């Protein structure tokens with residue numbers, strides 16, 4: 453998890469280079485960096501660190517997870533092109549696909565239930581420009597078989613991208629399973645402290661890296677600022693320790709919820725009751741700290757539950773030290789899918805980002821707040 457960029461001064465952490473420009477030099481003295489949008493030493497250090505973490509040759513960091521996603525999609529898929537996406541995805545990605553990609557750029561977007569790779573292969577052909585899946589998905593915690601979909605993508609020569617934000621590089625390595633591109637919202641587990649918004653793309657494909665790098669640095673200028681690069685780089689150093697603790701707490705919370713009579717279903721890949729628990733064991737090296745559950749009660753009771761919580765904070769986002777609960781239907785109604793093209797989100801679904809508090813405090817908080 454370390455970092456080799458020591459700036460000639462043996463700094464143990466990468467220095468924050470705020471300079472937007474670097475004195476010009478010629479010949480052997482020529483600069484590695486000359487203008488910070490194009491290239492910045494703090495950003496280069498983070499990009500290298502994240503590439504190594506995901507087993508990739510190239511890393512690019514963006515101003516947000518959505519910036520990483522939109523740059524990937526809109527660079528690789530031309531207007532009028534064809535994109536196949538899993539039907540259970542982050543709300544922002546869904547909006548991007550329906551309102552920008554389809555409505556504005558005329559891209560033909562097919563949403564499929566990618567839990568079944570057969571449904572992906574049914575709509576993909578050699579004219580498809582990109583296959584996009586999220587696994588585990590936000591907020592339904594569904595999984596896609598990365599290896600099986602990578603085979604389909606390979607057969608038709610189509611680039612295959614995985615949004616692996618919920619797993620983090622600690623729990624899942626999509627490139628090793630055959631994906632061409634892995635995307636993270638670094639806002640979540642990679643930074644891990646709820647104090648930096650960012651996104652990352654990692655790939656082994658030189659041509660894709662070149663095209664996305666051009667868009668990131670020149671065409672769109674969609675780069676992550678040096679201070680945020682520093683924060684993410686710092687977060688990455690504790691990723692293994694945090695992920696182990698997130699998972700341990702999430703398992704404790706999932707088991708508690710599963711035994712509660714006002715909870716009708718719990719979705720956590722680590723539970724034997726998860727319909728894709730076997731796939732989780734096959735392609736993930738950990739179950740991460742995200743889960744969701746269906747509350748057995750009325751929306752009013754659910755609101756009272758949120759208000760009764762003390763340790764958990766009702767709020768958006770995930771992957772930080774603080775446990776958060778989000779009720780998509782109440783808190784992000786514009787983004788919560790009603791299930792026309794994409795998978796419906798039940799009205800009483802609660803998404804939980806299990807933080808790093810004491811597991812007993814988390815269980816006790818839920819016990820007290822649930823009716």
Ligand SMILES: *Cc1c(COP(=O)(O)O)cnc(C)c1O
Nearest residue numbers: 516517518542590617637639650
């Ligand atoms: C949060 C999130 C995003 C978007 O990232 P931002 O940093 O908020 O732009 C994309 N995908 C998933 C799975 C997310 O959870």
